[in-house]
Amino acid sequence: MILTILLIAFAIIVFIQFIYYIFIFGKFSFGKQTEANPKNLPISIIVCAKNEAENIKKYFSHLLTQNYPDYEIVLIDDASSDDTLELFEAYEKQYSNVKLVKVQNNEAFWSNKKWALTLGIKAAKNEYLVFTDADCYPTSNDWLLQISTQFSKEKTIVLGYGAYEKVKNSFLNKLIRFETLLSATQYFSWAKIGRPYMGVGRNLAYKRDEFFKVRGFQDHMKIRSGDDDLFVNQAATKDNTAILYTPQSFTLSEPKTTFKSWFYQKRRHTTTAKHYKLFDKFQLGLFFFSQFWFLILALVLLAFQFEWILVLTLIVVRYLFAWTSLGYAAAKLNEKDVMYWFPFIEIVLVFTFVNVYFRNLFSKPVHWK
Known part of the structure; x- marks a missing residue:
């Protein structure tokens, strides 16, 4: 029985x-990417960094060489203790389209990335914002061009794919990339159904109006994580959200190299999901x-x-x-x-x-x- x-x-x-x-x-899985023409929209790339000097040295050039006519790069130094600020200051002096935002430690928002991002978003001169992390880079010089295709009068949030570099003969690497694949399949699918619920800050874009409509990160400022997925969970709808997964639109990050570090990363991500909509x-x-x-x-x-x-x-x-x-x-x-x-x-x-x-x-x- x-x-x-x-x-x-x-x-x-x-x-x-x-x-x-x-x-x-x-x-x-069985659908097709919505095709559209590139648009000459002024874009601000926003990168928030805290003690990322080594990664910035490796990856910053990928942002400078984008095949796009009108964009700025907003670099946010979140009270770094390494050489991040010095690098950002040098880039601001060297490149006319680079803007530096310095964030001092604030007792009310101590080590809070959302506070730093808020200052960067307010400092950006353009309405269309593209977010990535200091430890990742776009796979092509057409990254911004690809993102621009998905913006329209109705579509003001674009969810992209943040991949991880492949490491030969590493089961951990395959585990990390499979989990990333499964997660992307989920949030892309639900977005196509009309129930977008998350995105990844390594490859995310939205119009600044969407940020202020939901009062920015104010409703979840005390939650240290979720500058990407909690924002999307709150602001994205079936009408304002598009997905983008052309190979030229991907970003790449270095994956964790030990199971312990990856496991801890998953612990942090999982605590954020409990704040999603029911x-x-x-x-x-x-x-x-x-x-x-x-x-x-x-x-x-x-x-x-x-x-x-x-x-x-x-x-x-x-x-x-x-x-x-x-x-x-x-x-x-x-x-x-x-x-x-x-x-x-x-x-x-x-x-x-x-x-x-x-x-x-x-x-x-x-x-x-």
């Missing part, structure tokens, strides 16, 4: 997964719930060899539609190689996030630097 109930529950879980992978994620927390929770119980129930039913032919059939069918959906998404985001490891990576990822959840119950990670 108990095993029969578990089998029914397993079939329901597989059905939930089918809905997600085919009907929800399929909106992105529906967004529900759909994310239901998807993870279905992932976890798919694995657990499959193992239990196979261990008892209960209706094992039916169970195996459901397992195979589930992996076929999941692999197909994510495979198409991976091809669009240049992450096809991670899909060869899909079943194993998924298992590791699911149980990593279980660990993240329980660790965060008993201690809170520190945000920003």
Whole structure:
């Protein structure tokens, strides 16, 4: 009797997964990029940095060489203790389109990136803002050109893809990139459905009006993280949000090189998600719930060899539609190689996030630097 109930529950879980992978994620996986012509919109690139001198030396040139006629670069130094400020000052003197914003430590907003970004947004001379991080860089000189194609009178928020560099013979690198692929598939898909819920600050753009409509970061200023996803969760709608995933529009970041550092990063990101809108927390929770119980129930039913032919059939069918959906998404985001490891990576990822959840119950990670 108990095993029969578990089998029914397993079939329901597989059905939930089918809905997600085919009907929800399929909106992105099997859809097409909305094509539009480039627009000559004055753009301000905003980069907030705290103790990022080494990364700035490596990546700043990628921002200077954009194939775009009208843009400025707003560099925000958030009270750095290394050579970041000195580098920014030198760039401001050297390049006419570079503007420096110096942020002093403020007792009310101590080490708060949102406060620093707010000052940078107010200092920008242009209405269209493009955000990236000091430790990443655009994959092409047409990055701004690509972003400009998605802005229109209606579309004032553009969600881009922030990828990670590939490292040969590294399982951790594949794990990081698969998690990034899955996350992007989720937020791109929900945006296409009309329920945008997050974006990544490594590659995000919006019109300044959208920032002030929601009073900037004021409603979540005390939450140290979420300058990207909490803002999008609050400001994005089905009418004002576009997605962009052409290869020329990607940004790249150096991935974490140890499991410990990546795990801590995931702990920080997970604490932010609990502040999403109720529906967004529900759909994310239901998807993870279905992932976890798919694995657990499959193992239990196979261990008892209960209706094992039916169970195996459901397992195979589930992996076929999941692999197909994510495979198409991976091809669009240049992450096809991670899909060869899909079943194993998924298992590791699911149980990593279980660990993240329980660790965060008993201690809170520190945000920003």
